[in-house]
Amino acid sequence: MNFVEYPDRDMLAMSLADRIASDLGAALRHDERVTFCVPGGTTPGPIFDALTAVKLDWDRVDVVLNDERWVPESSPRSNTALLRQRLLRGHAAAATMLPLYADTERPEEALDALSEALRPHLPINVLVLGMGADMHTASIFPGADRLTEALAADAPILLPMRADAAAEPRITITARYLRGALSTHVVITGAEKREVLERARTLSPEEAPIAAVLADATVHWAE
Numbered sequence: 001m002n003f004v005e006y007p008d009r010d011m012l013a014m015s016l017a018d019r020i021a022s023d024l025g026a027a028l029r030h031d032e033r034v035t036f037c038v039p040g041g042t043t044p045g046p047i048f049d050a051l052t053a054v055k056l057d058w059d060r061v062d063v064v065l066n067d068e069r070w071v072p073e074s075s076p077r078s079n080t081a082l083l084r085q086r087l088l089r090g091h092a093a094a095a096t097m098l099p100l101y102a103d104t105e106r107p108e109e110a111l112d113a114l115s116e117a118l119r120p121h122l123p124i125n126v127l128v129l130g131m132g133a134d135m136h137t138a139s140i141f142p143g144a145d146r147l148t149e150a151l152a153a154d155a156p157i158l159l160p161m162r163a164d165a166a167a168e169p170r171i172t173i174t175a176r177y178l179r180g181a182l183s184t185h186v187v188i189t190g191a192e193k194r195e196v197l198e199r200a201r202t203l204s205p206e207e208a209p210i211a212a213v214l215a216d217a218t219v220h221w222a223e
């Protein structure tokens with residue numbers, strides 16, 4: 001694991017956006033289409049804002065979320081809506097969003113269709129992940145109902161996930177396919193998450209799901 005510390009959150013957002021742009025640019029030189037997988041939640045907004053100003057062949061980039069809350073796009077908790085509002089704008093408006101939500105009551109009903117839509121876009125070229133203070137990443141939560149399956153070496157691409165810490169059912173890319181990414185950046189802010197991340201390094205993925213992806217990751221942190 002590499003750890004990079006920034007003087008403040010603005011610097012983190014600008015520097016990480018540069019780094020992501022350079023990873024995407026390198027991938028675009030090799031591949032006709034490139035998969036860029038990003039977190040929802042509150043941390044990545046400023047990084048998305050910075051990326052919208054970057055000139056790239058965005059029309060060859062497919063963007064997909066790490067995970068989604070099973071809520072319609074009209075909900076303030078929709079990560080899909082966050083992507084539309086903060087990432088798919090400016091230059092990045094030319095990118096294609098791969099769906100991680102469908103208008104069904106339960107994620108189980110849409111699982112096969114969403115998995116098949118994602119399959120041709122794997123492996124992920126550039127992966128950005130967040131982490132919760134409980135050490136979850138994507139929607140792989142400690143204590144979640146399908147945690148062991150989501151961490152398994154033979155896991156499917158996507159799994160539905162329910163956990164006490166998650167307000168609604170979720171759908172998540174499993175650890176196997178997150179670990180398959182060609183470049184991985186974890187973005188965290190604040191003193192608490194830094195301590196939590198250090199502790200996670202000493203724990204198993206069952207206890208600390210973020211530990212499943214740290215080996216090849218660069219962690220980006222600002223107070």
Ligand SMILES: O=C(O)[C@H](O)[C@@H](O)[C@H](O)[C@H](O)COP(=O)(O)O
Binds near residue numbers: 043067069
């Ligand atoms: O849908 C989500 O919530 C995310 O994809 C999730 O994995 C997120 O990255 C962490 O929960 C951190 O969230 P914050 O950035 O809001 O702390």
